[in-house]
Amino acid sequence: MDLDAPFQLDYTHRVRFTRGVFDPDNRTLTSLLEPTTDSVARACVYIDAGVSEAWPGLAGAITTLFDVHPALSLEAPPLVVPGGEGIKNDPAQLEAILRSVNEAHLCRRSYAFAIGGGAVLDTVGYAAAIAHRGIRLVRLPTTTLSQDDSGVGVKNGVNAFGKKNFLGVFTPPWAVINDTDFLMTLSDRDWRAGFSEAVKVALVKDAAFFDAIERAAPAIAERDMTAAEPVIARSAELHVRHITEGGDPYEITHARPLDFGHWSAHKLEQLSGFEIRHGEAVAIGVALDSVYSSLAGHVGAPQAERAVGCLRSLGFTLDHPLLDHPGLTEGLEEFREHLGGRLTVALLRDIGEAFDAHEIDPALVARSIEYLRAMG
Ligand SMILES: NC(=O)c1ccc[n+]([C@@H]2O[C@H](COP(=O)([O-])OP(=O)(O)OC[C@H]3O[C@@H](n4cnc5c(N)ncnc54)[C@H](O)[C@@H]3O)[C@@H](O)[C@H]2O)c1
Numbered sequence: 001m002d003l004d005a006p007f008q009l010d011y012t013h014r015v016r017f018t019r020g021v022f023d024p025d026n027r028t029l030t031s032l033l034e035p036t037t038d039s040v041a042r043a044c045v046y047i048d049a050g051v052s053e054a055w056p057g058l059a060g061a062i063t064t065l066f067d068v069h070p071a072l073s074l075e076a077p078p079l080v081v082p083g084g085e086g087i088k089n090d091p092a093q094l095e096a097i098l099r100s101v102n103e104a105h106l107c108r109r110s111y112a113f114a115i116g117g118g119a120v121l122d123t124v125g126y127a128a129a130i131a132h133r134g135i136r137l138v139r140l141p142t143t144t145l146s147q148d149d150s151g152v153g154v155k156n157g158v159n160a161f162g163k164k165n166f167l168g169v170f171t172p173p174w175a176v177i178n179d180t181d182f183l184m185t186l187s188d189r190d191w192r193a194g195f196s197e198a199v200k201v202a203l204v205k206d207a208a209f210f211d212a213i214e215r216a217a218p219a220i221a222e223r224d225m226t227a228a229e230p231v232i233a234r235s236a237e238l239h240v241r242h243i244t245e246g247g248d249p250y251e252i253t254h255a256r257p258l259d260f261g262h263w264s265a266h267k268l269e270q271l272s273g274f275e276i277r278h279g280e281a282v283a284i285g286v287a288l289d290s291v292y293s294s295l296a297g298h299v300g301a302p303q304a305e306r307a308v309g310c311l312r313s314l315g316f317t318l319d320h321p322l323l324d325h326p327g328l329t330e331g332l333e334e335f336r337e338h339l340g341g342r343l344t345v346a347l348l349r350d351i352g353e354a355f356d357a358h359e360i361d362p363a364l365v366a367r368s369i370e371y372l373r374a375m376g
């Protein structure tokens with residue numbers, strides 16, 4: 001028998017913006033949970049160590065919220081896990097999270113709450129996706145990057161064999177709650193980092209949004225929350241809409257406009273031993289591929305200059321000694337291998353419009369780096 005039986009899965013991507021998510025009278029979180037049994041939503045909580053340090057009362061506030069809410073049950077004290085890329089590089093951290101899920105007897109209808117930056121969300125998300133073949137993940141992103149990009153995505157994973165996200169799965173979270181209060185305690189580096197993803201998605205999808213970021217950039221660089229909030233929200237929305245309406249949520253086809261600037265970014269992160277933040281590397285990668293698009297004749301020089309100028313006014317440094325590393329263009333082959341099939345790199349045709357290129361000329365990459373440096 002030959003049987004081809006197509007089927008679809010129904011998901012709803014639930015993304016909320018709020019402030020003070022753990023205040024007892026904030027209903028955002030509780031309204032998103034369904035009871036695990038007849039009366040109680042059972043959960044474990046994982047907190048990024050950087051967040052826990054900046055918000056010393058957080059674990060207590062969460063415990064109190066669970067205590068006062070009869071429909072919630074915290075199955076173990078909140079577990080503080082290391083923040084930053086280190087957690088994705090250390091298999092012992094993944095195992096510790098899985099062990100806690102096991103010891104708390106969470107089931108497939110229970111919840112894992114992940115509170116932290118993209119690295120913690122990726123790791124807890126991966127553990128949640130593979131434990132019992134998937135328990136419910138509620139992400140509470142605490143960095144600009146995780147609020148405007150990674151936290152609202154459907155990817156989870158950790159690094160292995162020195163390669164980013166070598167182990168991972170596509171699994172939508174049960175819900176995502178962006179609490180902007182968390183952003184106040186970020187370092188300047190981590191505050192800035194996320195806005196490169198907003199510039200990226202604007203450049204490939206939305207010219208008017210790019211104009212808005214350009215206008216807001218100097219205020220964002222000064223950490224003006226009023227200027228930053230709408231940029232984070234629109235970037236998150238564009239990422240969500242790409243996933244839910246773009247027709248390819250699990251990235252089965254070649255086209256990956258949201259990976260604009262990422263082939264070199266991933267390689268720079270890796271070559272630097274993850275000293276360069278993902279968002280910082282994306283800023284360099286986006287600048288590089290904007291200039292490349294221009295030198296290859298796909299987009300005008302003024303558009304490429306605006307892309308570079310916008311990243312600069314957000315405060316990014318777009319040069320790095322590792323741009324001279326001979327291994328940089330190996331990033332193209334690793335990008336192709338990770339994504340499968342033929343090389344597909346998004347380039348710009350205009351601000352707000354990308355297309356897929358299947359060849360990248362290493363000599364032109366080298367000229368683009370020189371050009372980027374000459375722009376000062
Ligand atoms: N899954 C995806 O689709 C996807 C997309 C893009 C990026 N990513 C991944 O996300 C990771 C980068 O995430 P990131 O930029 O959020 O940084 P991060 O997770 O590396 O965190 C950076 C630092 O900020 C600290 N921190 C986090 N929130 C804080 C807060 N509110 N106050 C004070 N300190 C805080 C952390 O402890 C850490 O030291 C990378 O691993 C990247 O590959 C994943």
Ligand SMILES: [Zn+2]
Pocket residue numbers: 149197262278282
């Ligand atoms: Zn990215």
